[in-house]
Amino acid sequence: MDNNTENNIVLEIKHLSKTFGKNPILKDINFNVHKSDVTCIIGSSGSGKSTLLRCINLLEFPTSGEILYNGDEITSNKTNEASYRSKVGMVFQNFNLFNNMTILQNCMIGQIKVLKKDVETSKKNAIYYLEKVGMAPYINAKPRQLSGGQKQRIAIARALAMEPDVLLFDEPTSALDPQMVNDVLNVMKKLANEGLTMIIVTHEMAFAKDVANNIIFMANGFIVEEGHPSEIFVNPKNPLTKDFLGRFINNE
Amino acid sequence: MDNNTENNIVLEIKHLSKTFGKNPILKDINFNVHKSDVTCIIGSSGSGKSTLLRCINLLEFPTSGEILYNGDEITSNKTNEASYRSKVGMVFQNFNLFNNMTILQNCMIGQIKVLKKDVETSKKNAIYYLEKVGMAPYINAKPRQLSGGQKQRIAIARALAMEPDVLLFDEPTSALDPQMVNDVLNVMKKLANEGLTMIIVTHEMAFAKDVANNIIFMANGFIVEEGHPSEIFVNPKNPLTKDFLGRFINNE
Amino acid sequence: MKNYYKTKIISIFFAFIIFLSNTLTVFASDIDNNAKKTFRVGMECGYAPYNWTQPNNKNGAVPIFESSDYANGYDVIMAKRIADELNLKLEIVKLDWDSLVPALQSGTVDALIAGQSTTANRKKMVDFTEPYYYASVVVLVNADSKFAKAKGISDLSHASATSQLNTFWYDIALPQIPNVNKLSAQESASTMLAALDAKKVDLVVTDLPTAKSALAAYKNFKILDFTGNNDNFHISNEETNIAISVKKGDTELKNAINTVLAKMDKNDYDRIMDQAISAQASTLPNSFIQRIIYILDGYGFSFLRGAGVTMLIALVSTILGCIIGFAVGVIQATPTSKHDPIIKRVLLFIIKLILNIYVEFFRGTPMMVQAMFIYFGSAALFNFNMSMWFASFFIVSINTGAYMAETIRGGILSIDPGQVEGAKAIGMTHVQTMIYVIIPQTFRNILPQISNNLIINIKDTCVLSVIGTVELFYVTKGIAGALYTYFESFTIVIAIYFILTFTCSKILRHLESKLDGPDNYDLATTDTLAHTSGLYKYSESPKEEGL
């Protein structure tokens, strides 16, 4: 999976920066994502990881810089945001499940309304992915009736059910126990093999090491270091990276 | 810290059970918490850990069973819930910061209104704890302007600033990076030494192992196994526990 | 003397009926003129104690022509006596006050026995018989008032007083009391009596029959009648003489009636009037509750029809208004970013501006004024003659829409922005996000507001009376005026409003809890899942269960 050619580039981030008011959050971000890549973004709290994902999904508009999706500039005015997002999905740090719908409806609505699938197919598909994350028995529950980990798995299933080309995960395992993390990891690995491109923000270094073929380490809004997990986790070059990974490497 | 006598028992949970509608969530829970104990509750997603903490904090009313705080039955009608909660604080899985207040106000309001401290003292105290979690520079921000990890740290600081006798943490490090987890761990250890009693729901086994002097493993609403981390993590007796801890123990 | 307030209500109502169905024409042509032995008498059947409508034939009431109701009162007693003496078959025809003289002139009725005073104007239109009653002007006070012992009008000096608007009682009699503190005139006899009962004034000036009728309703009143005393009001006979009128030139009938009247004197008249008033008092029961039952019995259908019109307008307009409000609110809550194409931004800006003007204008100006401008103005300016019904629905809907737009804008803003992001992230367009995610949640949150608005509409339709919509409040004012039962009628209408609004608000509350859904969920079983998916095979491994 390392021998990606230029033709395979799905997302290209060029000189991206984002400022909230007077606070610069992202500073000159540059990286490429190839087809079927699993890119993990790590970094300390507040370093801008979520903001970066939100920029890629156009939920925040970059202050400057370019984002190319399959070679097309998507920050231009001509982009159809909705159809772009139906191809580039996202799982949020705080889930954002639809409060007015049951779990099943949450997973079906996008398929029916956006992908124009019929109800039966959508339902089968939704239950298929809910089963994958172990939430099939809860199809009649409302989001407010679920535990944190359950909501998180629904959020993952909802995004998967849309069967997008690229999926952005914002800390998809934060509320899960180690066993569940393992299950989700397996699902992701399988999806990666099937050709899904993923960008994952995570604090679980073990998870990142297992699943990723590219690691991006962020600090203070900059990309400090980027590389294959075998390099970053074994031989971090930047002192900030060394400092950040200190505890994880010691634990290994 | 292991030689707690019966006199030192702060919380006593007796035959606690909780049912939502027709679904039993907690089933005959029994355990004691001694002064300065750090009890970690682990278990898979949806096993009832959050519900147990919420029962202890009286946010949910147990269907049956008793909770004794310093020997007093608190589920009786005579309990002053507010004053009980000012002694038994809680950090929520989804933070529940006050949206209408700045970070500083979030950490001060309880001290001023509940503990009746004056504004100056409250402010000093709030900033002291905010500094401990590294959030002092953000005192003027509103919750909606913060990243997940930042909110989580504010939630911890807010609970600490109340200086309660017992603190219930619901996955207090889920949104934090390993480095930050380390910092929080240190803060907790120091607090435990100062005599704070803590019950912590967590998915981070390493964290649980480091900080706890009692581990409770829950599954399907039951307490399956309870004991010192040195026992549970090394020699889990129950097959469910073994299965659950499999990945963690393998990683060690 | 005439209750002008009542006239107004009834005449507008009547005009409306004519307007709609031309029933009067049909009615007039229906009358066959060959029944020679019939004595057709026109009266209003709603001007107590002279004449009124009652639902049964108690106290010798006479059936009203082509109606299931009965007429009674001084006029009816006199009409019966005249018919008896002249050996004619009496037929009572109920007519609008303003239609009395035309009906007489057109020969629809033979005579009017309708409590008419013999004013010069009327004399030109009809021939009057000798008076059949003398309605002297009297003063009504509270029995415990310091003026209760007055011996003449000069004893009433410095009293605060009022009377009915546009009557000679107010215009001519009242100012004759020396140093009187003349307060503003009351719109109807019923409010005049209510003001006296509430001691807002020391006394009211009225005529004897009205005063006597009032005593039936207000036991605490006392009549001061200074007739025969020099220290009394100076009023011309024209105003106080009440006479029967016949068609101009019908001397035969006039003389016949006069011979009957000649057999009676003033004492007879007073006795008959007392008889009528006591019949009225016995018709109108003593206790508050019984009076309410009496009114409901007689006018139940009118109340029902008014309530129906009110509910129809309120419901339809609230629904239309909500739709308008959602459309406007959603557009106004559409975010614009600097990165949208310029055309889209300009267009959205213009649309938002127009909608803003719409909302501010209709929220900001009274519906009554709008109703008049729209109804009259549409014809004057655009030559578009809209129907009263169309105008009613249009005006209330467009107003509700303006209010709802603001409510919905607020409701949308209070939904967690994460919901929008969640929807966008699965590729929903703005419109889809609104329809499937935001509006359902907003709708639930603003249901209390929708309920408020429906209730406001139920009550505010009353301003539509300016364009002639016969809704509940309008109907009630008419009934209150006809029976002098001010508090009773308004108690009834308050109860009706309360029932309508309470029912609506309960139904909406129920909807609220229904939208909230059950507090608990059922775990899907293997069977359900297999059934719903038709494919899915639920794995029962302990691991899955443990999750």
Place this chain on the structure above:
Amino acid sequence: MKNYYKTKIISIFFAFIIFLSNTLTVFASDIDNNAKKTFRVGMECGYAPYNWTQPNNKNGAVPIFESSDYANGYDVIMAKRIADELNLKLEIVKLDWDSLVPALQSGTVDALIAGQSTTANRKKMVDFTEPYYYASVVVLVNADSKFAKAKGISDLSHASATSQLNTFWYDIALPQIPNVNKLSAQESASTMLAALDAKKVDLVVTDLPTAKSALAAYKNFKILDFTGNNDNFHISNEETNIAISVKKGDTELKNAINTVLAKMDKNDYDRIMDQAISAQASTLPNSFIQRIIYILDGYGFSFLRGAGVTMLIALVSTILGCIIGFAVGVIQATPTSKHDPIIKRVLLFIIKLILNIYVEFFRGTPMMVQAMFIYFGSAALFNFNMSMWFASFFIVSINTGAYMAETIRGGILSIDPGQVEGAKAIGMTHVQTMIYVIIPQTFRNILPQISNNLIINIKDTCVLSVIGTVELFYVTKGIAGALYTYFESFTIVIAIYFILTFTCSKILRHLESKLDGPDNYDLATTDTLAHTSGLYKYSESPKEEGL
């Protein structure tokens, strides 16, 4: 003939003024009776074209006694001529229509030149001179109507027609048109003209001066005057003769005036009337805009005062209503659990029930009916005589409170329950949670509703006219009636309402965005922290910064 609608408004207004300050008494006693050479003439100064008020002395207007305004019109021209001929100093005294006769009888004025017709009733109170005008009855049509060429009233057959309520035009003249489709009477001359302009009717019946005045306002009207034709209305002189009145027995003045009148004939009168009407037309400018300016010039202060009263009641009552609403809403949103002590639950149940009844009752019944019940009923039932002001504030506040209670209940329910839990977890009581956490967030979310309510209150205070509150809408109706400038006056009041409500809604929108706070935060610097805590030493380690 008299504009009754106007009379009603003005007389209620006047009564209110008396009620408040007894100014009339002061005014009446102020007049010194020694100025022998003075000719005091009473008139209404608001009954165009006979007499009206204008702000300047254009067209020979005469200053009004003790006022900065001027009077003009047919009556003023006649009064000037009489004063000239009799060598007296003219003084015009402005009086309420209902006060004219009493003022004459009390000697406050020497004569009334006020467009009065010589009805029998008046004849009893005053002595009339010879007529100084003959107000023949005419028909007004649209110039493009098919009836515009009618040669007599029989040519008007089958026309739809109306006139003014409670006038002999409507009661006596109109029914003389054969087969007329008589629609309901209009409340005032201005609405009658508006209906004709809007082509809701084919024609209206009125008198010549009114018709001529109307032409000044409506260029598209045509007068059909059948005087001298046999095919005309048959009306008595009593109604059409307009005369000057003097105190009963004041033959000297009466004769003097008659000698002056004897020098003129009907043609002179018509000429002078035309002069007055053209003066009026020149006073009342031609263009819509200029008329509005004219009205504002003359009545600006009245509008202002009305707007002031309206805003005062609306603002105070909205604030009080919000406080009530928050109190009630918070109590109603208090959760009860099975685990609370039984006393607490019973108490809360009773309180909630009472509050529920309060909310449903006041939301569910029209404010106008409530106003009457509370204002009159408080006196009748509890012998508690509340002031009009107290009643106004009380009624509007208590109604706003009922609406706000529901709004706030809904607002509280829509706040994320996590907020309550967060507050409870740090030991806040229910009340503290509400005050510091929930209400501030609810308040922000329901600000659009508060704004809606304030706006509703600004408009709904108009129903308080039933208990005599002189607010904006009430004032406007009076002005519209006095000047026949229906559309102009209501355009002004619509503008005023719009300005009031728009300003309020903008201020509240501003408050909304202010409550939202800035979109970005400033990082606290070492200095700020040191300053705020007075103690705290900010560590500048790179690790802390990196977080």
